[in-house]
Amino acid sequence: MSLSAHYIVSCRTDGWFIRFEGERYGPFPSGQAGALIAAVQAANQAGKDGHDARVLLRKPDGVVDAVWVFGTDSYPSPWVTDLHRIAQLPRRERARTPVPPSSPALEATAAQVAVGQA
Numbered sequence: 001m002s003l004s005a006h007y008i009v010s011c012r013t014d015g016w017f018i019r020f021e022g023e024r025y026g027p028f029p030s031g032q033a034g035a036l037i038a039a040v041q042a043a044n045q046a047g048k049d050g051h052d053a054r055v056l057l058r059k060p061d062g063v064v065d066a067v068w069v070f071g072t073d074s075y076p077s078p079w080v081t082d083l084h085r086i087a088q089l090p091r092r093e094r095a096r097t098p099v100p101p102s103s104p105a106l107e108a109t110a111a112q113v114a115v116g117q118a
Helices: 031-048 078-087 104-117
Strands: 004-012 015-020 023-025 052-058 064-069
Touching (some): 031 052, 031 064
Antiparallel strands (some): 052 064
């Protein structure tokens, strides 16, 4: 039986955070992109250590969807690579439109998050 390592990325009024084993980490200065990158990196390592590792994204309506699963999704995920590239740019050089995610679940989540922030 493997242990679970679920990293839940969510937005609060004071920024983007990762919740793992009852602890909250953040806020991440690069927002959602930074939190997702950190969560996928941590989940990948947990998966290598034999855990059922996944990254979950909590939508504004409270629904939680898996956006990355160890052993199922590639590492680094194509959408994580794009987010990492954007997260490293200074704020004034960042594009105003979000990078389209590659998974259908993440696309729907990103659209709902964008609507919630408008």
